[in-house]
Amino acid sequence: MPVIQITMIEGRTQDQKSAMYREVTDAVQRTLGSPPESVRIIVNEVPRTHFAVAGIAKSESSKT
Numbered sequence: 001m002p003v004i005q006i007t008m009i010e011g012r013t014q015d016q017k018s019a020m021y022r023e024v025t026d027a028v029q030r031t032l033g034s035p036p037e038s039v040r041i042i043v044n045e046v047p048r049t050h051f052a053v054a055g056i057a058k059s060e061s062s063k064t
Contacts, residue, residue, distance in 0.1 A: 002028050003040045009058055010045035017043065 004024055012020075025039045048059035 001038045001040060002032060002034050003042065004028065005042045005044065007044040007046060009048055009051050011048070 006020075006024075021041055024041055025036050028034050028039050029036055049057055051058045053061070
């Protein structure tokens with residue numbers, strides 16, 4: 001039973017996340033041969049104030 005953990009900045013729509021779940025499940029099925037019902041995906045959404053690149057919080061950055 002593959003368990004995939006994905007950490008990303010919050011703000012994606014539910015439609016985007018649902019599409020990601022399908023694509024990740026398909027990739028795991030294709031590459032590992034795991035049946036889709038055995039694939040588990042855990043998403044950790046991080047507030048922009050809690051994610052920094054090069055010492056600058058994403059909430060303070062003009063880049064996405």
